[in-house]
Amino acid sequence: VYMAACIGLSIAVSTLFRYRENSLLFLLWTSIPLLMLSGVSYPREGIPDWLFQFGQLFPSSHGVNAFIRIQTMGASLSEVFAEIKALVILAVIYGGLACIGTHLVIRREGGCACNVPEK
Secondary structure (H helix, E strand, O other): OHHHHHHHHHHHHHOOOOOHHHHHHHHHHHHHHHHHHOOOOOOHHHOOHHHHHHHOOOHHHHHHHHHHHHHOOOOOOOOOHHHHHHHHHHHHHHHHHHHHHHHHHHHHOOOOHHHOOOO
16 A cells, blocks of 8 residues: 555646656655654654645655554554554545546647547
């Protein structure tokens, strides 16, 4: 579920850029702050509430939290169900945004060959 949410987010974000290299630069500059917003590498108590809530919009916050709880604390899947549910919701939302963004990019680029009427 974590991978599906990450893939949906990456495709949705990639449709915002005209050149693929720009999306990689965006990823480079946002990966470390997003990891810090998850509350794992930087203490949760040191993050303002509004910033922590903003971090909950990204799959890394829920995925890292669930992984740490399972690996370090020995939590079961039922104990991390809230994180899994949040990841499913994010996967659906980001998957929908990716479909919409991809559709808009195809329309902007002139469509596909399957829509060309035959003579």
